[in-house]
Amino acid sequence: MGRKPLVGISLKIYQNKIAEAVNYAQSISQLTNGETDLELFILPSMGVIYPVAQALHNRENVIGLGAQNIAPLANGALTGEFSIESLVDLQGHYVEIGHYERRTYFHEDDELINQKIQLTLKNQLVPLLCIGEAQQTTGAELKTVFKKILAADLANISPAQLATLIIAYEPYWAIGKAAAAKASYVAVAHTMIREALAELIGPTADNVRIIYGGSVSKDTAGSLVNNPNVDGVFVGRFGHDPQNFAEIVQIVKQVKLQAN
Numbered sequence: 010m011g012r013k014p015l016v017g018i019s020l021k022i023y024q025n026k027i028a029e030a031v032n033y034a035q036s037i038s039q040l041t042n043g044e045t046d047l048e049l050f051i052l053p054s055m056g057v058i059y060p061v062a063q064a065l066h067n068r069e070n071v072i073g074l075g076a077q078n079i080a081p082l083a084n085g086a087l088t089g090e091f092s093i094e095s096l097v098d099l100q101g102h103y104v105e106i107g108h109y110e111r112r113t114y115f116h117e118d119d120e121l122i123n124q125k126i127q128l129t130l131k132n133q134l135v136p137l138l139c140i141g142e143a144q145q146t147t148g149a150e151l152k153t154v155f156k157k158i159l160a161a162d163l164a165n166i167s168p169a170q171l172a173t174l175i176i177a178y179e180p181y182w183a184i185g186k187a188a189a190a191k192a193s194y195v196a197v198a199h200t201m202i203r204e205a206l207a208e209l210i211g212p213t214a215d216n217v218r219i220i221y222g223g224s225v226s227k228d229t230a231g232s233l234v235n236n237p238n239v240d241g242v243f244v245g246r247f248g249h250d251p252q253n254f255a256e257i258v259q260i261v262k263q264v265k266l267q268a269n
């Protein structure tokens with residue numbers, strides 16, 4: 010199917026000072042230098058996105074840049090928000106939308122998420138849509154949950170527009186924990202997501218990359234991606250050490266390239 014494996018990291022609001030964020034970006038860029046079999050991305054803390062963008066561009070690096078959130082409108086009276094216009098200007102590529110923390114702490118609903126996805130696509134950037142269930146759920150029920158979220162989040166968007174979409178499957182109950190969800194559970198969930206997506210958008214669902222996030226570490230990354238429907242990982246805390254992030258990249262590469 011030719012879906013390129015992906016490994017990305019969101020720094021949330023860790024590493025908020027220019028020097029530490031730039032050092033981190035430079036370190037992972039050095040340690041993964043020249044990686045072209047995988048697609049890599051970093052979503053820095055919003056306040057340091059500009060210096061990180063500069064650091065990445067200076068290295069002519071292959072690590073893509075993205076934002077953890079955008080406003081639902083490109084410009085206007087939305088105090089305190091971050092505009093997609095700034096991200097385009099910084100040559101950013103990915104827009105994370107609908108992370109659990111935004112849906113929960115900032116009460117983002119599916120309508121707002123849908124607006125942000127539409128705005129991202131209109132600007133030719135790549136939406137990284139996060140979805141997940143609140144509690145561990147079994148097969149068929151899980152698919153119903155995903156289909157409902159996806160139908161709402163992707164409403165009024167044509168399948169053709171969604172070819173670049175990335176979905177991050179992040180079960181709420183596995184974020185910020187000591188360990189990731191079990192690989193066997195994740196494999197079922199990703200299959201359910203792709204099936205639900207196929208029912209909504211048809212064959213384009215085969216192009217959509219679905220990556221797993223939620224307490225991913227170098228110890229679990231290999232087994233998590235060892236399934237054809239798991240196209241990579243979305244790393245958080247356990248990638249804060251650049252060496253660990255680089256190791257996760259290597260592990261994912263080994264498993265995914267072996268599989269192809």
Ligand code: 13P
Nearest residue numbers: 184185223224225245246
């Ligand atoms: P943690 O790996 O720190 O649980 O974060 C996962 C996440 O939410 C990535 O977006």
